[in-house]
Amino acid sequence: MSEPYEAKRIEAKWQRVWEDAHADEVANPDDAAAGSEPKSYVLEQLPYPSGSLHMGHMLVYTIGDVVTRFRRRNGMRVLHPMGWDAFGLPAENAAIRDGSHPRSLTERNIESIRASMKRAGWSYDWTRELSTADPRYYRWQQWQFLRFLERGLAYRKGAPVKWCPNDQTVVANEQVLADGTCERCGALVESRVMEQWFFRITDYAQALLDDLDTVDWPESIKARQRNWIGRSEGAEVVFRIEEWDEGVPVFTTRPDTLHGATFFVLAPEHELVERIDSGDVQSYVRRAAAKKTKERAAAAEKTGVFTGLHAINPVNDERIPVYVADYVLTDYGTGAIMAVPAHDHRDFEFARAFDLPIRQVVRPAEGEVDESEPYVEHTEGEVLVNSGDFDGLPASEGGRRIVERLEREGRGRFAVNYRLRDWGFSRQRYWGCPIPIVYCDECGIVPVPDDDLPVVLPEIEDYLPHGRPPLAQADDWVNVPCPSCGGPGRRETETMDTFVDSSWYFLRYCDPHNDAEPFDRAVVDYWNPVDLYIGGVDHATMHMIYARFWVKVLNDLGLVGFREPFASFFSNGWVTTGKTKISKRSGEVPGPDQFVERYGADAVRLCILFLGPANEDMEWTEESAEGMSRFVRRLWRVVNEVAEGSPSGATENGPLARKAHATIAKVTDDIGRRFAFNTAISAVMELVNELSRDRQGADARLAAETAVSLIQPYAPHVAEELWERLGRERLWAESWPEADPALLEVDTVEVVVQVNGRIRDRLHVTPDTPEDELVALARASERVQAYLDGGEAARTIV
């Protein structure tokens, strides 16, 4: 009987050994070493230190760790860093609930999460740890902001913004949920016009779209980004307002239907609307503004008001009425539309409600205009009608010709429109990176000189939001001389959106202690792009678009030599935790700490990856942890017994050795190519099952060593301990085993004999049995003969 398995003792022991050996640290290569081994940058999305770890973290970080350990043992120089997305609303709101200061709460959480991470045995290079709330980090973020500003890529403008009345701050469009509520707190978001800082991400819309073709990401994630960018091709066409003799452009994807425009609509927020001197119009605009975006969208009937104005359709000089209606959005296209009720269902609904004319201008390829059915769905092969010179042309060609004529006349052009908006990054909150700007009555917006960075976030008494930025209260900090003229100036009191912080953290990891620049370009170019980025789909649109934008700008600024941050992306599934024994006892949802305490880190790491494919959603149950705990103890028992009893040295290449080599091949492919972490564990389980049936045999030691070596990326502590008991050392630095091709070949195979597609017999033969002999054997089989009345036509060899 071997000693019992004590997870806690073993795990603490090896965590200390690795730390003393600096096993998880990786140096930046000097020029000589850089080419000698392939590099790999494995990165998981960094956590917000606003609470404690949950089982979702357990999954992401274990995936990253398995890949890291696997790649290291396969001869790669692997960068695997960890840090803290420390600024932002989650931490600030948690601090408010807690009655503490965001900084102290964040620091406490970081301490605690770091300890949990170390207990989980994740192999991070802690010498590269960073916190986005550290002035040594955000100093360089401010520096990069100033470069963006110089290029005109950061700018300030008055704009309608989403304002969360509860959090008392502007939130990004992306942070407003479909029902119009704040992603963070659930309050209904309002619309306001405010001066805001923006990044000109729309300049990069096309590049962000095109370069998706160059990255190895799941199609679903790419699709979300494409959807978000929302490119549509069409035309911008200028309608002239007759009464004012002023042109108003509209965007349309259907220039072929221009002759069917029977009215014109402005969004209530359109800049021309406030010039309309009409009580009806102004009261409609006020009512529309009071409505939530969601209410406008959900309205059963289209509403609107006639302005008394008329627009001239540039294709036929027709005079059509101008309406204001809230079904037209201010922040898409130009905020004004030509309405073609016959071929657009929204315009159709409005026309019905206001009894406006409906004119069909395309008809199906076959058939005639059907006046009894005024609304015509877009179909393939349509032909233009009621369109003057363009009658009879196919719709697509007709549309093109119409735009070409408008272009010649200077009244329109081909145009591409994007759904993507510029990135508003001003936040009226305390806990964020200060924007290094001073406002001066003489000089206007003045950047803080590079030498004066960082602009350190001051300590203030009351950081709660009161409708204006909390930093505005810090008079000593706010009032500074203008860097340009020396006169009185006031600091910018808004802070940056945390998505700015996370747009470049992966670059800083490469050179985290640099105090002369954000990072050394050569170092960053060596490690990047990230070879494997791992994280949740919830960051598919915001963070992962912003980071791509950021890197493209840095590339244009000559600061980095690549244009995409994440060469490949693994999107992990969502982990749900059902009711478990622990949660019933403690009354709260248990997390990694509780399970690691109970079953050991190795068992929990194995379990989370064994639940199913790591890119699909899964439910964590305590039963599965029990089962995995059983496997670890079984491995422990069997390997200890082999270590104590079975002969070392020669193997006889028997079935167990063949199984061991087959398992090497399987696990290597599963981790290295397929990211099929669950089936790799199954394969090792099979090997251990066979080993336990034959633990005295000559191949037992080989099988035991193989099982331990292969399970090491998942269960590094118990693997290391067992490796030592097998008389070996430093498994973490051991080369990954290689399968011997000779042993992968099996000596006998089972051949299935099918007659008319049904299995009728099985033959055991050597793999090199010639085809004709196989057929003869199959024919000779009594069982096959019973199903053969005469000869058969076709045959297949497996």
Add this chain to the structure above:
RNA sequence: GCGGAUGUGGCGGAAUUGGUAGACGCGCACGGUUCAGGUCCGUGUGCCCUUCGGGGCGUGGAGGUUCAAGUCCUCUCAUCCGCACCA
């Protein structure tokens, strides 16, 4: 409406290139060892029939291609997710 996915035993899932469907695990059943058991070991476990040799059915549904389909094609149903009055 647009886009992306997913449907396999009691459960999680496996089947990677069209070639033995259900690996591995959970659960369950029976037996044994311990006997305090949240221990360990063994056997069995898709469904139906069986004279215990075996036979039939079976991957959401309906067709099709093929000697052979969970896998390919067509249609269809259901569920989940993202976006959505996007002109």
